[in-house]
Amino acid sequence: MNEEQAYAVVGGRGSMTVFEIYIKTTPERLWEAITSEQMRARYSFGVGTASEWTAGSEYRAGVPGVIDIASGENLEVEPPRRLVQSFNALWSEEVKSEGTSRVTWEIEPVGTSCRLRVTHDQLGEDANSELYGGWPMILSGLKTLLETGEDLDTPGSLRYSGAAGA
Amino acid sequence: MDKVFKALADPTRRELLDRLFERDGQSLSALEAELPMSRFGVMKHLRVLEEAGLVTTKRRGREKLHFLNPVPIRLIHDRWVGKYAQPWASALSDLKQDLENEKEQR
Numbered sequence: 001m002n003e004e005q006a007y008a009v010v011g012g013r014g015s016m017t018v019f020e021i022y023i024k025t026t027p028e029r030l031w032e033a034i035t036s037e038q039m040r041a042r043y044s045f046g047v048g049t050a051s052e053w054t055a056g057s058e059y060r061a062g063v064p065g066v067i068d069i070a071s072g073e074n075l076e077v078e079p080p081r082r083l084v085q086s087f088n089a090l091w092s093e094e095v096k097s098e099g100t101s102r103v104t105w106e107i108e109p110v111g112t113s114c115r116l117r118v119t120h121d122q123l124g125e126d127a128n129s130e131l132y133g134g135w136p137m138i139l140s141g142l143k144t145l146l147e148t149g150e151d152l153d154t155p156g157s158l159r160y161s162g163a164a165g166a
Numbered sequence: 167m168d169k170v171f172k173a174l175a176d177p178t179r180r181e182l183l184d185r186l187f188e189r190d191g192q193s194l195s196a197l198e199a200e201l202p203m204s205r206f207g208v209m210k211h212l213r214v215l216e217e218a219g220l221v222t223t224k225r226r227g228r229e230k231l232h233f234l235n236p237v238p239i240r241l242i243h244d245r246w247v248g249k250y251a252q253p254w255a256s257a258l259s260d261l262k263q264d265l266e267n268e269k270e271q272r
Contacts, residue, residue, distance in 0.1 A: 015190065015191065016190070016191055016233075016250065017190055018190075018191075018222050018224060018233040018235065019222075019235055019236075019237050020235050020237060021219075021241075022219070022224045023178045081260075117222070119224075135237075136236050136237045136240035137240060137244075139237050139240070140237065140240045140241050140243075140244045142246075143241070144244070144267060152244055
């Protein structure tokens with residue numbers, strides 16, 4: 001699939017942001033880190049994402065009883081290369097009012113590494129930057145986890161870990 | 167990481183990143199119109215930013231759009247700055263939480 005075809009759908013409403021990172025890992029391990037609830041929590045502010053990861057299935061991210069972070073539908077699920085999700089932010093009234101946007105994860109092997117590209121689009125014009133502002137920290141933590149097996153522990157990166165039942 | 171520091175060492179390139187921060191997803195023509203510089207000059211700087219991973223591009227129809235990719239800067243932050251900020255920032259966020267809880271209790 002060339003780039004032009006891949007993004008032919010872009011350009012309806014609203015704005016779009018793109019985040020890219022190179023991670024020394026395989027597409028399979030990267031896919032697992034994105035779709036495993038436990039692994040996800042280790043680089044996403046301590047928040048896991050639960051889903052069956054089939055096309056049309058729902059997903060939910062949050063810490064039960066503490067905070068809801070996001071929910072939506074898995075629109076396209078093509079392991080280990082491509083995941084498209086609708087995205088509803090839930091962590092505050094402000095972000096809830098922003099409505100539904102879309103997140104596309106694309107994994108491209110490059111040599112012994114992978115390029116991961118996260119495109120967050122279908123955002124409204126002048127969308128609240130909180131909606132997409134967490135991606136750099138999440139992707140940096142994902143790289144740390146896959147390359148070193150360790151958790152990134154910079155401020156805020158594990159904000160909600162251990163919060164359940166606290 | 168050398169490429170990131172080199173790319174950031176030039177004021178014009180920082181200016182380009184600022185423009186993309188203000189409005190993400192711009193074409194070369196749009197960026198060129200805002201800067202007192204030739205199309206070739208802007209292209210050259212964009213290429214350095216792309217090679218450093220600070221700018222990523224997508225095609226939309228005939229246009230190539232440029233997006234700010236702040237992830238490499240985040241990696242630098244997490245490698246050096248984050249370590250120093252850890253105790254400081256968590257103390258501040260505890261303080262914030264205490265103050266906010268107090269406010270709620272009133």
